[in-house]
Amino acid sequence: MNSTPEADWLNLLIGLLQGAQLQLLRVLDALGLAQHVHGQPAWPWARRLSGENLLIDLGQARSLAWTLVFVAMAVLALLLALFWRRPRFYFLALVPMLLIAAPWPEAHVVLVRATPASFQSSPTGFTAASIARGRGLYEQNCVACHGADGKGEGPLAASLAVWPPNLSGPLLWRRADGDLLWRILHGTRAAPQGGNITMPGFAGKLDEADAWALIDYMKALGAGQSLRALGSWPQPIGLPDMVVRCGAQPPRPLASWRGQRVRIVAGDAMPTEDPRLMTVLLVQPSSPASTMAAADCVAESAAAWEALALIAGTDRLAGVQLIADRDGWLRARGEPGKAGWSDDDLICRSERATGAASDVAAPPADGLGALIARMDAEPVRFVKGGFIH
Ligand code: HEC
Missing domain, CATH: 3.40.30.10 (Glutaredoxin)
Known part of the structure; x- marks a missing residue:
């Protein structure tokens, strides 16, 4: 979770990009133009706009935000030219100028490789039942390489060409859930096209409900491992439904x-x-x-x-x-x-927004009040819309 003053507009920008792509997919689906895969509409393109890279590269995020403003102005100028006859020439002349002046971001930062499942999410949400189901599936299928604690040190790990990643690190939160689903079912390769298989796919053995359950289980496992090791949840974790x-x-x-x-x-x-x-x-x-x-x-x-x-x-x-x-x-x-409680019990923190402390009108009298005030003043960011969690 980032804490720069940019946090708010960045959160908004990422939410906007995610929402726009999801809506586009829904429209395609409603028109009958989207194929279905794993029970949900499939993203038809090889690339998608990336929220995760924008979080890391603030300069590019800023360029993209400005470019969107310029493009919106260009669209407005076009509309004005359509409906307002006399100054039409000036409005039309403005369109290419705006498009040239826009600080276009670099495509390789803003666009990342997509999978057909990139915009899919678990139909049941994050639930206690699916975590419990995922535990059994993980022990049967994954533990040999990924290890019981998810750190990637299972008995088979040393014999693999690529070491399995640490699932309690930020990896699971950086990936879109749908991309995780795709990798579990279809495996991973050293290079996107035709590289050696680094992890086998489980599509023949597991269905999508199994894969969603595994994702829920791995997130819960990772949260617990972080708490044991660091005493905090550096990656936000939801309260599972029950x-x-x-x-x-x-x-x-x-x-x-x-x-x-x-x-x-x-x-x-x-x-x-x-x-x-x-x-x-x-x-x-x-x-x-x-x-x-x-x-x-x-x-x-x-x-x-x-x-x-x-x-x-x-x-x-x-x-x-x-x-x-x-x-x-x-x-x-x-x-x-x-x-009793105190605000030190807050173990999933995002850094205090500037001035947030002084926004609390009267200092709360008790420990629980202090904890709640801090929790409300520091909402979890960058997790909406499936980009980060
Ligand atoms: C044969 C060993 C092996 C087995 C079995 C295995 N994995 Fe993996 N897994 C790997 C390796 C190696 C990687 C790293 C691949 C890479 O980065 O190219 C990986 C990567 C992953 C990743 C990260 C993918 C990403 O987006 O970077 C996830 C999630 C994952 N495995 C989940 C699972 C689950 C769930 C199971 C059980 C259904 C499983 N794995 C079974 C070896 C294995």
């Missing part, structure tokens, strides 16, 4: 609370409810009924327990609390038995 029951109401997905802050409390002791958060007690299916009676909302799920233990990087989840922000990103962890 089914929650509140009193006598019908069960509902946790994701339906998007827009509110959510606290997950794992285990038996239920802390007091707090109006600033939706609190959900997470229990394993074998838990006694008395435990569940203590909480307004309960998620009773072995898969969710397993998924959150993985993300929290611990074998003992009981007593751990996790807080997700309004956008559904996991931001803070509370250790078992810890008395």
Whole structure:
């Protein structure tokens, strides 16, 4: 996550590019012009506009943003020429001038190699059930090369031409999810066309639901490994979806609370409810009924327990609390038995936006208030639209 003052417009630019390409694909699909692959419309071109490179090369991002402004002005001049007869010549003359004056970015930075699945995303979203499913598939198919911890040191790794990458680093977050899907199903090559196979494809053995589950599992595994090694989540990780029951109401997905802050409390002791958060007690299916009676909302799920233990990087989840922000990103962890919260518990940080601290009108009186104020002032950036996560 970047923290320059440019962060806001860059986030906007990347979101815009992603949205525009996705809409283009939807229009093609609606017109019957897009083929389908792995159950979703396929990107028909070999290249796409790259969000990930723009994040790294700010100069090119700036050029691209200005070029878009110039092109928009050129389009406007064309429209004016069409509808406004007398000054038509001047408007028409302006069009090539604008296009020549635009600071066009370098194509090799702005355009990257696409796969047909580049703009696809998991039809189920990031869920506890798919993380649990991914775990089994990973152990059967991937662990020999990638290793149980995803660091790329499985027993077969040393015999390969290319060392498998560290899945707990930023790699998974830099790639579009759809490109990861494509690589799992179709393998990777040393060179895009005809190079030696560096990882075999699994299309004959796994279907796309399996591959999405593997992607969810690898992200959860990577988050847990980062937390163990660094004590933080340098790459943002979402709160996986799970089914929650509140009193006598019908069960509902946790994701339906998007827009509110959510606290997950794992285990038996239920802390007091707090109006600033939706609190959900997470229990394993074998838990006694008395435990569940203590909480307004309960998620009773072995898969969710397993998924959150993985993300929290611990074998003992009981007593751990996790807080997700309004956008559904996991931001803070509370250790078992810890008395209160403080803003140091924020373990997924984006750097403070300039002046954000002073935007908080009255300093919050308690630790949880301080944590929430900081979490809200520092939203997770550069993850919208499938470019980075
Ligand atoms: C035979 C060993 C082997 C097996 C089995 C294997 N991988 Fe890989 N994997 C590799 C190697 C080597 C690379 C690096 C390829 C490269 O950079 O060209 C890689 C790369 C990857 C990447 C990163 C791709 C990218 O975009 O850079 C992902 C994700 C991945 N593997 C997932 C999986 C999953 C999921 C499985 C199980 C279904 C799996 N791998 C099974 C060897 C393996």
